[in-house]
Amino acid sequence: MTKGLRSARKEPRAWQRMLSGRRLDLLDPSPMDIEIEDIAHGLARVARWNGQTVGEHAFSVAQHSIVVEEICAHIRPDLGPKWRLAALLHDASEYVIGDMISPFKTALGFDYKKFEERLETAIHIRFGIPAKTPANIKKLIKQADRACAFFEATQLAGFNHTEALEFFGQPPAGYALSIEPLSPAQAQSRYIQRYNVLSEAAGFAATSSDAAFDTE
Template sequence: MKKGLRKGASAPRAWQRMLSGRRLDLLDPSPMDIEIEDIAHGLARVARWNGQTTGEHAFSVAQHSVVVEEICAHIQPDLEPRWRLAALLHDASEYVIGDMISPFKAALGYDYKLFEEKLETAIHIRFGLPAKTPLAIKKLIKQADHACAFFEATQLAGFSLKEGLELFGAPPEGYDLHIEPLPPSQAQIRYVQRYSILSEAAGFAAAGDVAFDTE
Protein backbone atom coordinates (compact mmCIF):
# COMPACT_ATOMS: atom_id res chain seq x y z
CA MET A 1 0.00 0.00 0.00
CA LYS A 2 1.31 3.42 -0.91
CA LYS A 3 2.37 5.52 2.04
CA GLY A 4 -0.33 7.97 3.07
CA LEU A 5 -3.23 6.07 1.42
CA ARG A 6 -5.75 4.03 3.39
CA LYS A 7 -6.44 0.50 2.21
CA GLY A 8 -8.92 0.68 -0.63
CA ALA A 9 -8.49 4.43 -1.08
CA SER A 10 -7.94 5.79 -4.55
CA ALA A 11 -4.91 7.87 -5.49
CA PRO A 12 -5.29 11.65 -5.01
CA ARG A 13 -6.80 13.47 -7.99
CA ALA A 14 -4.02 14.88 -10.20
CA TRP A 15 -6.09 16.63 -12.86
CA GLN A 16 -7.82 19.97 -13.03
CA ARG A 17 -11.03 20.73 -14.87
CA MET A 18 -10.79 23.86 -17.02
CA LEU A 19 -13.69 26.12 -17.99
CA SER A 20 -13.41 24.84 -21.55
CA GLY A 21 -14.33 21.41 -20.19
CA ARG A 22 -10.83 19.99 -20.61
CA ARG A 23 -9.35 17.93 -17.81
CA LEU A 24 -5.62 18.54 -17.62
CA ASP A 25 -3.49 15.84 -16.00
CA LEU A 26 -1.03 17.88 -13.96
CA LEU A 27 1.54 15.10 -13.69
CA ASP A 28 1.42 14.04 -17.33
CA PRO A 29 -0.08 16.97 -19.29
CA SER A 30 -1.36 16.21 -22.79
CA PRO A 31 -1.19 18.92 -25.48
CA MET A 32 -4.71 17.90 -26.49
CA ASP A 33 -6.05 19.11 -23.13
CA ILE A 34 -4.58 22.62 -23.46
CA GLU A 35 -6.64 25.51 -24.86
CA ILE A 36 -5.56 29.13 -25.35
CA GLU A 37 -8.81 30.37 -23.80
CA ASP A 38 -8.07 28.45 -20.59
CA ILE A 39 -4.55 29.87 -20.51
CA ALA A 40 -5.75 33.43 -21.10
CA HIS A 41 -8.51 33.10 -18.51
CA GLY A 42 -6.11 31.78 -15.89
CA LEU A 43 -3.24 34.17 -16.56
CA ALA A 44 -5.55 37.19 -16.50
CA ARG A 45 -6.40 36.23 -12.92
CA VAL A 46 -2.88 35.44 -11.72
CA ALA A 47 -1.22 38.46 -10.11
CA ARG A 48 2.41 39.35 -10.55
CA TRP A 49 4.35 40.07 -7.34
CA ASN A 50 1.82 38.00 -5.36
CA GLY A 51 -0.56 40.93 -5.73
CA GLN A 52 1.71 43.28 -3.76
CA THR A 53 1.26 46.14 -6.22
CA THR A 54 -0.45 49.50 -6.26
CA GLY A 55 -3.61 50.32 -8.18
CA GLU A 56 -7.19 49.17 -8.39
CA HIS A 57 -6.27 46.00 -10.29
CA ALA A 58 -3.42 43.54 -9.94
CA PHE A 59 -0.90 43.45 -12.76
CA SER A 60 -1.71 40.10 -14.33
CA VAL A 61 0.61 37.55 -15.89
CA ALA A 62 -1.49 37.86 -19.06
CA GLN A 63 -0.74 41.58 -19.38
CA HIS A 64 2.90 40.99 -18.42
CA SER A 65 3.23 38.39 -21.19
CA VAL A 66 1.89 40.75 -23.84
CA VAL A 67 4.45 43.37 -22.76
CA VAL A 68 7.31 40.85 -22.81
CA GLU A 69 6.44 39.88 -26.39
CA GLU A 70 6.43 43.56 -27.34
CA ILE A 71 9.84 44.15 -25.72
CA CYS A 72 11.30 41.13 -27.55
CA ALA A 73 10.22 42.69 -30.84
CA HIS A 74 11.74 46.03 -29.81
CA ILE A 75 15.09 44.41 -29.03
CA GLN A 76 15.03 42.28 -32.18
CA PRO A 77 12.70 43.86 -34.79
CA ASP A 78 13.18 41.02 -37.29
CA LEU A 79 12.15 38.36 -34.76
CA GLU A 80 10.10 35.62 -36.44
CA PRO A 81 6.41 35.44 -35.47
CA ARG A 82 6.85 31.94 -34.01
CA TRP A 83 9.42 33.24 -31.53
CA ARG A 84 7.23 36.21 -30.69
CA LEU A 85 4.54 33.62 -29.96
CA ALA A 86 7.02 31.77 -27.74
CA ALA A 87 7.55 35.05 -25.87
CA LEU A 88 3.82 35.51 -25.39
CA LEU A 89 3.57 31.96 -24.03
CA HIS A 90 6.71 32.14 -21.88
CA ASP A 91 4.70 32.12 -18.63
CA ALA A 92 1.73 30.12 -19.93
CA SER A 93 2.34 27.28 -17.47
CA GLU A 94 1.35 29.67 -14.69
CA TYR A 95 -2.30 29.29 -15.64
CA VAL A 96 -2.03 26.00 -13.75
CA ILE A 97 0.75 26.52 -11.21
CA GLY A 98 0.41 30.23 -10.50
CA ASP A 99 3.13 32.88 -10.49
CA MET A 100 5.58 31.89 -7.79
CA ILE A 101 8.18 34.51 -7.00
CA SER A 102 11.75 33.53 -7.96
CA PRO A 103 13.05 32.97 -4.39
CA PHE A 104 10.26 30.48 -3.71
CA LYS A 105 10.91 28.64 -6.99
CA ALA A 106 14.55 28.26 -5.96
CA ALA A 107 13.51 26.92 -2.56
CA LEU A 108 11.26 24.27 -4.14
CA GLY A 109 14.15 23.02 -6.24
CA TYR A 110 14.40 20.54 -9.10
CA ASP A 111 11.05 18.77 -8.75
CA TYR A 112 9.17 22.04 -9.31
CA LYS A 113 11.35 22.87 -12.31
CA LEU A 114 10.74 19.45 -13.86
CA PHE A 115 6.98 19.83 -13.36
CA GLU A 116 7.09 23.27 -14.98
CA GLU A 117 9.15 22.03 -17.92
CA LYS A 118 6.73 19.16 -18.67
CA LEU A 119 3.84 21.60 -18.78
CA GLU A 120 5.76 24.07 -20.95
CA THR A 121 6.63 21.29 -23.39
CA ALA A 122 2.97 20.27 -23.72
CA ILE A 123 1.98 23.91 -24.29
CA HIS A 124 4.59 24.38 -27.01
CA ILE A 125 3.53 21.22 -28.83
CA ARG A 126 -0.14 22.24 -28.61
CA PHE A 127 0.52 25.57 -30.34
CA GLY A 128 2.99 24.45 -32.99
CA LEU A 129 6.24 25.50 -31.36
CA PRO A 130 9.33 23.33 -30.86
CA ALA A 131 9.18 21.44 -27.58
CA LYS A 132 12.39 23.17 -26.49
CA THR A 133 13.02 26.85 -27.18
CA PRO A 134 16.43 27.59 -28.75
CA LEU A 135 18.91 29.03 -26.27
CA ALA A 136 19.26 32.35 -28.11
CA ILE A 137 15.49 32.86 -27.99
CA LYS A 138 15.35 31.90 -24.32
CA LYS A 139 18.00 34.52 -23.58
CA LEU A 140 16.10 37.15 -25.54
CA ILE A 141 12.86 36.35 -23.69
CA LYS A 142 14.67 36.45 -20.35
CA GLN A 143 16.11 39.87 -21.23
CA ALA A 144 12.64 41.15 -22.09
CA ASP A 145 11.21 39.53 -18.96
CA HIS A 146 13.74 41.36 -16.80
CA ALA A 147 13.00 44.64 -18.58
CA CYS A 148 9.28 44.28 -17.92
CA ALA A 149 10.01 43.33 -14.29
CA PHE A 150 12.07 46.55 -13.94
CA PHE A 151 9.07 48.68 -14.94
CA GLU A 152 6.72 46.65 -12.75
CA ALA A 153 9.04 46.83 -9.75
CA THR A 154 9.63 50.58 -9.95
CA GLN A 155 6.10 51.64 -10.95
CA LEU A 156 3.89 49.18 -9.09
CA ALA A 157 5.78 47.17 -6.47
CA GLY A 158 7.48 49.92 -4.45
CA PHE A 159 11.09 49.34 -5.54
CA SER A 160 13.38 52.32 -5.90
CA LEU A 161 15.02 53.02 -9.25
CA LYS A 162 18.36 51.94 -7.76
CA GLU A 163 16.90 48.63 -6.54
CA GLY A 164 15.26 48.02 -9.91
CA LEU A 165 18.50 48.55 -11.77
CA GLU A 166 20.43 46.31 -9.37
CA LEU A 167 17.91 43.47 -9.55
CA PHE A 168 16.81 43.57 -13.19
CA GLY A 169 19.25 45.77 -15.09
CA ALA A 170 18.43 48.72 -17.30
CA PRO A 171 15.60 48.33 -19.85
CA PRO A 172 16.61 48.25 -23.52
CA GLU A 173 17.59 51.56 -25.06
CA GLY A 174 14.73 53.42 -26.70
CA TYR A 175 12.00 51.48 -24.88
CA ASP A 176 9.80 53.05 -22.24
CA LEU A 177 6.64 51.82 -20.56
CA HIS A 178 3.96 53.33 -18.41
CA ILE A 179 1.97 50.55 -16.80
CA GLU A 180 -1.78 50.70 -16.33
CA PRO A 181 -2.96 47.37 -14.87
CA LEU A 182 -6.03 46.12 -16.72
CA PRO A 183 -9.13 44.44 -15.32
CA PRO A 184 -8.93 40.65 -15.78
CA SER A 185 -11.54 40.56 -18.55
CA GLN A 186 -9.60 43.08 -20.65
CA ALA A 187 -6.24 41.40 -20.03
CA GLN A 188 -7.77 38.08 -21.08
CA ILE A 189 -9.16 39.48 -24.33
CA ARG A 190 -5.88 41.18 -25.25
CA TYR A 191 -3.95 37.99 -24.63
CA VAL A 192 -6.20 35.92 -26.89
CA GLN A 193 -6.15 38.62 -29.58
CA ARG A 194 -2.37 38.75 -29.52
CA TYR A 195 -2.18 34.97 -29.69
CA SER A 196 -4.48 34.89 -32.74
CA ILE A 197 -2.40 37.51 -34.60
CA LEU A 198 0.92 35.81 -33.89
CA SER A 199 -0.37 32.30 -34.56
CA GLU A 200 -1.72 33.33 -37.94
CA ALA A 201 1.48 35.22 -38.80
CA ALA A 202 3.53 32.14 -37.89
CA GLY A 203 1.38 29.96 -40.15
CA PHE A 204 -0.04 27.90 -37.31
CA ALA A 205 -3.69 26.94 -36.95
CA ALA A 206 -5.38 29.29 -34.55
CA ALA A 207 -7.31 27.98 -31.57
CA GLY A 208 -11.05 27.61 -31.90
CA ASP A 209 -13.69 30.06 -30.80
CA VAL A 210 -13.68 31.13 -27.18
CA ALA A 211 -15.27 28.34 -25.21
CA PHE A 212 -16.82 30.53 -22.51
CA ASP A 213 -17.68 34.15 -21.83
CA THR A 214 -14.79 36.61 -21.40
CA GLU A 215 -16.92 39.40 -19.99
Protein backbone atom coordinates (compact mmCIF):
# COMPACT_ATOMS: atom_id res chain seq x y z
CA MET A 1 0.00 0.00 0.00
CA THR A 2 1.36 3.39 -0.91
CA LYS A 3 2.00 6.11 1.62
CA GLY A 4 -0.71 8.22 0.01
CA LEU A 5 -3.36 5.51 0.50
CA ARG A 6 -2.34 4.99 4.14
CA SER A 7 -2.64 8.72 4.81
CA ALA A 8 -6.02 8.88 3.11
CA ARG A 9 -7.42 6.20 5.43
CA LYS A 10 -6.06 7.73 8.63
CA GLU A 11 -8.75 8.60 11.16
CA PRO A 12 -9.41 12.34 11.41
CA ARG A 13 -8.05 14.07 14.50
CA ALA A 14 -10.74 14.31 17.21
CA TRP A 15 -8.79 16.18 19.88
CA GLN A 16 -7.84 19.79 20.38
CA ARG A 17 -4.59 21.00 21.86
CA MET A 18 -5.16 23.69 24.48
CA LEU A 19 -2.72 26.44 25.43
CA SER A 20 -2.13 24.64 28.74
CA GLY A 21 -0.71 21.76 26.70
CA ARG A 22 -3.69 19.50 27.39
CA ARG A 23 -5.12 17.49 24.52
CA LEU A 24 -8.87 17.26 24.93
CA ASP A 25 -10.57 14.35 23.21
CA LEU A 26 -13.74 15.92 21.81
CA LEU A 27 -15.58 12.61 21.45
CA ASP A 28 -14.65 11.24 24.87
CA PRO A 29 -13.55 14.22 27.01
CA SER A 30 -11.64 13.42 30.17
CA PRO A 31 -11.93 15.68 33.26
CA MET A 32 -8.15 15.32 33.57
CA ASP A 33 -7.68 17.31 30.36
CA ILE A 34 -9.81 20.30 31.40
CA GLU A 35 -8.25 23.41 32.95
CA ILE A 36 -9.97 26.60 34.12
CA GLU A 37 -7.34 28.74 32.39
CA ASP A 38 -8.18 27.13 29.04
CA ILE A 39 -11.89 27.66 29.64
CA ALA A 40 -11.43 31.31 30.64
CA HIS A 41 -9.11 31.99 27.71
CA GLY A 42 -11.53 30.44 25.23
CA LEU A 43 -14.74 31.95 26.61
CA ALA A 44 -13.20 35.43 26.72
CA ARG A 45 -12.70 35.14 22.97
CA VAL A 46 -16.09 33.66 22.07
CA ALA A 47 -18.60 36.35 21.14
CA ARG A 48 -22.24 36.28 22.10
CA TRP A 49 -24.75 36.96 19.29
CA ASN A 50 -22.16 35.83 16.73
CA GLY A 51 -20.44 39.16 17.32
CA GLN A 52 -23.43 41.15 16.02
CA THR A 53 -23.27 43.66 18.86
CA VAL A 54 -22.32 47.30 19.24
CA GLY A 55 -19.15 48.53 20.90
CA GLU A 56 -15.42 48.27 20.56
CA HIS A 57 -15.35 44.75 21.99
CA ALA A 58 -17.65 41.78 21.52
CA PHE A 59 -19.67 40.74 24.54
CA SER A 60 -17.91 37.53 25.47
CA VAL A 61 -19.33 34.32 26.87
CA ALA A 62 -16.94 34.77 29.81
CA GLN A 63 -18.49 38.11 30.75
CA HIS A 64 -21.99 36.75 30.11
CA SER A 65 -21.29 33.85 32.48
CA ILE A 66 -20.17 36.20 35.26
CA VAL A 67 -23.43 38.14 34.91
CA VAL A 68 -25.56 34.98 34.90
CA GLU A 69 -23.97 33.86 38.17
CA GLU A 70 -24.70 37.29 39.65
CA ILE A 71 -28.35 37.17 38.54
CA CYS A 72 -28.76 33.68 40.03
CA ALA A 73 -27.60 35.05 43.37
CA HIS A 74 -29.99 37.99 43.04
CA ILE A 75 -32.94 35.65 42.46
CA ARG A 76 -31.82 33.22 45.17
CA PRO A 77 -29.74 35.09 47.79
CA ASP A 78 -29.32 31.86 49.76
CA LEU A 79 -27.83 30.00 46.79
CA GLY A 80 -24.78 28.03 47.87
CA PRO A 81 -21.35 28.60 46.32
CA LYS A 82 -21.36 25.17 44.67
CA TRP A 83 -24.42 26.11 42.63
CA ARG A 84 -23.14 29.61 41.98
CA LEU A 85 -20.05 27.92 40.55
CA ALA A 86 -22.34 25.78 38.38
CA ALA A 87 -23.92 29.00 37.11
CA LEU A 88 -20.52 30.48 36.29
CA LEU A 89 -19.63 27.32 34.37
CA HIS A 90 -23.01 26.91 32.67
CA ASP A 91 -21.59 27.77 29.23
CA ALA A 92 -18.08 26.42 29.84
CA SER A 93 -18.42 23.84 27.06
CA GLU A 94 -18.41 26.72 24.59
CA TYR A 95 -14.65 27.11 25.03
CA VAL A 96 -14.52 24.08 22.74
CA ILE A 97 -17.68 24.27 20.63
CA GLY A 98 -18.22 28.03 20.48
CA ASP A 99 -21.44 29.91 21.18
CA MET A 100 -23.92 28.57 18.68
CA ILE A 101 -27.05 30.68 18.45
CA SER A 102 -30.23 28.88 19.52
CA PRO A 103 -31.74 28.54 16.01
CA PHE A 104 -28.62 26.73 14.81
CA LYS A 105 -28.65 24.38 17.82
CA THR A 106 -32.23 23.49 16.94
CA ALA A 107 -31.26 22.81 13.34
CA LEU A 108 -28.40 20.51 14.38
CA GLY A 109 -30.69 18.45 16.57
CA PHE A 110 -30.15 15.82 19.26
CA ASP A 111 -26.67 14.61 18.34
CA TYR A 112 -25.28 18.07 19.07
CA LYS A 113 -26.98 18.06 22.47
CA LYS A 114 -25.43 14.69 23.34
CA PHE A 115 -22.00 16.02 22.43
CA GLU A 116 -22.55 19.14 24.53
CA GLU A 117 -23.85 17.18 27.52
CA ARG A 118 -20.85 14.81 27.46
CA LEU A 119 -18.49 17.77 27.60
CA GLU A 120 -20.51 19.50 30.33
CA THR A 121 -20.39 16.34 32.44
CA ALA A 122 -16.59 16.18 32.18
CA ILE A 123 -16.33 19.87 33.14
CA HIS A 124 -18.56 19.39 36.18
CA ILE A 125 -16.57 16.41 37.39
CA ARG A 126 -13.32 18.32 36.90
CA PHE A 127 -14.42 21.16 39.15
CA GLY A 128 -16.24 19.24 41.86
CA ILE A 129 -19.82 19.87 40.77
CA PRO A 130 -22.31 16.98 40.51
CA ALA A 131 -22.22 15.62 36.98
CA LYS A 132 -25.94 16.19 36.54
CA THR A 133 -27.33 19.53 37.65
CA PRO A 134 -30.55 19.24 39.69
CA ALA A 135 -33.66 20.34 37.82
CA ASN A 136 -34.36 23.29 40.13
CA ILE A 137 -30.83 24.63 39.68
CA LYS A 138 -31.01 24.19 35.90
CA LYS A 139 -34.28 26.12 35.91
CA LEU A 140 -32.72 28.92 37.97
CA ILE A 141 -29.68 29.17 35.69
CA LYS A 142 -31.93 29.21 32.62
CA GLN A 143 -33.99 32.03 34.15
CA ALA A 144 -30.82 34.03 34.83
CA ASP A 145 -29.47 33.23 31.37
CA ARG A 146 -32.62 34.59 29.73
CA ALA A 147 -32.53 37.69 31.93
CA CYS A 148 -28.96 38.39 30.87
CA ALA A 149 -29.96 37.83 27.24
CA PHE A 150 -32.72 40.44 27.65
CA PHE A 151 -30.19 43.09 28.69
CA GLU A 152 -27.77 42.04 25.97
CA ALA A 153 -30.50 42.14 23.35
CA THR A 154 -31.71 45.63 24.25
CA GLN A 155 -28.34 47.23 24.95
CA LEU A 156 -26.05 45.53 22.45
CA ALA A 157 -27.91 43.55 19.78
CA GLY A 158 -30.46 46.02 18.45
CA PHE A 159 -33.67 44.57 19.92
CA ASN A 160 -36.34 46.94 21.12
CA HIS A 161 -37.93 46.45 24.53
CA THR A 162 -41.05 44.73 23.20
CA GLU A 163 -39.07 42.27 21.08
CA ALA A 164 -36.80 41.40 23.98
CA LEU A 165 -39.76 40.76 26.28
CA GLU A 166 -41.29 38.47 23.67
CA PHE A 167 -38.17 36.34 23.29
CA PHE A 168 -36.61 36.43 26.75
CA GLY A 169 -39.29 37.51 29.20
CA GLN A 170 -39.17 40.09 31.98
CA PRO A 171 -35.91 40.31 33.96
CA PRO A 172 -36.20 39.64 37.71
CA ALA A 173 -37.61 42.47 39.81
CA GLY A 174 -35.03 44.72 41.41
CA TYR A 175 -32.17 43.76 39.11
CA ALA A 176 -30.69 46.27 36.68
CA LEU A 177 -27.69 45.91 34.42
CA SER A 178 -25.70 48.38 32.35
CA ILE A 179 -23.41 46.46 30.02
CA GLU A 180 -19.95 47.56 29.00
CA PRO A 181 -18.23 44.79 27.03
CA LEU A 182 -14.77 44.01 28.35
CA SER A 183 -11.66 43.30 26.35
CA PRO A 184 -10.76 39.60 26.09
CA ALA A 185 -7.92 40.03 28.59
CA GLN A 186 -10.19 41.72 31.13
CA ALA A 187 -12.96 39.16 30.69
CA GLN A 188 -10.52 36.28 31.05
CA SER A 189 -9.01 37.74 34.23
CA ARG A 190 -12.38 38.41 35.86
CA TYR A 191 -13.67 34.95 34.99
CA ILE A 192 -10.71 33.28 36.66
CA GLN A 193 -10.99 35.58 39.69
CA ARG A 194 -14.66 34.72 40.08
CA TYR A 195 -13.93 31.01 39.69
CA ASN A 196 -11.29 31.19 42.42
CA VAL A 197 -13.64 32.98 44.83
CA LEU A 198 -16.50 30.55 44.31
CA SER A 199 -14.31 27.47 44.23
CA GLU A 200 -12.72 28.40 47.54
CA ALA A 201 -16.10 29.25 49.09
CA ALA A 202 -17.43 25.86 47.98
CA GLY A 203 -14.51 24.12 49.65
CA PHE A 204 -12.78 23.14 46.43
CA ALA A 205 -9.25 24.05 45.41
CA ALA A 206 -9.02 27.59 44.06
CA THR A 207 -6.59 26.87 41.24
CA SER A 208 -6.96 24.42 38.40
CA SER A 209 -3.71 22.60 39.11
CA ASP A 210 -5.03 21.48 42.50
CA ALA A 211 -8.75 21.19 41.70
CA ALA A 212 -10.41 18.19 43.28
CA PHE A 213 -12.37 15.63 41.28
CA ASP A 214 -15.12 15.55 43.90
CA THR A 215 -18.52 14.46 42.63
CA GLU A 216 -20.34 14.58 45.97
